[in-house]
Amino acid sequence: MSSRRQHGQQVEVRAVDPDEQLAWLSSSRRTFLHPRTVTPEHVEHRRPAWEGQRLTGAFDGERVVGTYRSWDWPLPVPGGPGHALLTDHVSSVTVAPTHRRRGILTRMITADLRAAKERGVPMAYLVAGEAPIYGRYGFGAAVGGQVLEVRAPAPLAHLPAPVEDVVVELVEDADLRAEAPALHAAVAASRPGAVRRPERYWDEVLGLAPGPGEESSDRRPALLARDATGAAAGVARYRTHERWEGMRHDTTLEVSDLFAATPAAQAALWQHLLSVDIVDRVRVTDRPLDDPLPELLHDRRRALPVEASDHLWTRLLDVPAALAARGWLGPEGACVLEVHDALGLAGGRWRLDLEAGSVVAVATAAEPDVSCDIGALSAAYLGETPLVALAAAGRVRGEAAAVARLSAQLAWRPTTWPTLGHF
Known part of the structure; x- marks a missing residue:
């Protein structure tokens, strides 16, 4: 093999045409070890989400050997509501195992960052699947997250006022569609690094717009907290993993999403989640490093971090x-x-x-x-x-x-x- 081919010079990096999107999506999901075969129906399902986004492919002949996707998106920054920065959101970054170490990623990412700089976008960000990669391109780990696990039941000892005025309703995923998006947007605006969720996110995650081969009826139970005025003040989505042995339960309640506009609403949600019958542990993912949950508990050691990692990487332009x-x-x-x-x-x-x-x-x-x-x-x-x-x-x-x-x-x-x- 010539040195020219070894360094990827015969690989063309360019925008993806509509008729190449199936090959692009197949390559991306294959590299991410996605188990399902990608079909034209999957492409049609994704196309509305790709509107306004930039899909880049690395092509070795007609074969897609690298993928890259980016779009301009606001990100809350320090300063509270009203402080946000237009950013270059980077995602779907892959290089096929057969074509690594040929400079393909360098060509894709540097071209995208330079184009963002020329558009006047001050920062880029991504979630890094492989931490050693992105420091080479000037990214730094800026947002950390943790997984907390609580041994249940776990009584709360500290209840911020006016928690007694908060009413918690047990609902289903679909019941959140009318009120959760606006509530999340308001909560996220005050937290740096909280990615704003597009409308399509809610349709898909709540099971209202399932992809090909997905069951729309596979919805999670949810909680909706309301304040004294009846306005939505907090949301929690969860699922349970039930296990029995010798008539003894060993059940985990896994919280996939929890956000609240007030400390009282957040405490009310936790009060419910930590008192569900036949639950032995509550596991909650993607929590901020200053999450107040341990301080709410009578015994703070019942809520322990079992995993922590960098989450969002940023790059100033x-x-x-x-x-x-x-x-x-x-x-x-x-x-x-x-x-x-x-x-x-x-x-x-x-x-x-x-x-x-x-x-x-x-x-x-x-x-x-x-x-x-x-x-x-x-x-x-x-x-x-x-x-x-x-x-x-x-x-x-x-x-x-x-x-x-x-x-x-x-x-x-x-x-x-x-x-x-x-x-």
């Missing part, structure tokens, strides 16, 4: 625009920040002036107080990853006091929320 878009905490003051970017997209040196919760970044030639690579700044941007931790790992340099001050300014509470909803 325009440092001044991204920094200006978010809110800031911490001490006011100035700092000269130098950012290195191996791809040449977002590097530079700026004087950051923090005043009244906002930052103005102006290009400067002054000596830097803090310097870092673009991946480190991207990891710290949403306020969860401390800059001082990155400094301890050698990824941020500068005088200790200057690094600590900028780290405090970037921090944000509440922390990020690892909720997804893309299609």
Whole structure:
């Protein structure tokens, strides 16, 4: 095999035509080990979701050997409701095992990031299936998540007022369609990194628009919490995995989605979930690292993290625009920040002036107080990853006091929320 072919130069990277979407989807799902055969019906089912999205394929002749999908989508950033950033949402990234280490991913991702930069999009983000890959392209792990497991029953000792005014209704998935989307959008707006869910997400996840071969009747039980005015204030979706042996139950209740507009509504949902009969443990996924559940319990050790991982990776494309878009905490003051970017997209040196919760970044030639690579700044941007931790790992340099001050300014509470909803 020639060196030209070994380095993927005969592989063409380009936009996918409509008549190539079946091969593109088949390649993507095959690499992700999807067990079902992809049919034209699957493509037709996905096409409405692909409207406005960019489908890129790597073609070796007529064979699809790489896939890539992206679209512009808002993402909440620190600062509370009203603070959001238009981002380049990256998904469906695959390279066939037969064509790896030929630079195919590099060609797809760098072209997409450069195009986003040219469109004026200040940041990109993705969920990384393989953590070592994306740091090479300037992404940093910005949103963490955890799985909590609770031994049931687990009585709550701390009930935020006015929990007594919250009414919890037992419903089915389909019953959530009218009220859950607006409630989720309102809750997500206050949590950095919470991905807004498109309308199609709700139709599919609630079983109202099943894909080919999927059963529309396979719906999960759900809870809907209402406040004293009758307005929807919280939602929980779950399923149970029941097991019996010798007339003894060993049942897990798995919560797949839980969000609430108020602490009282969230506590009321937990109060119900942790008291369901013949349930021995409650397992809840995709929780923020500052989830209040353990603090609600009479015995906080009954809720233990059994798994934690990075969730969302971000990549700044325009440092001044991204920094200006978010809110800031911490001490006011100035700092000269130098950012290195191996791809040449977002590097530079700026004087950051923090005043009244906002930052103005102006290009400067002054000596830097803090310097870092673009991946480190991207990891710290949403306020969860401390800059001082990155400094301890050698990824941020500068005088200790200057690094600590900028780290405090970037921090944000509440922390990020690892909720997804893309299609």
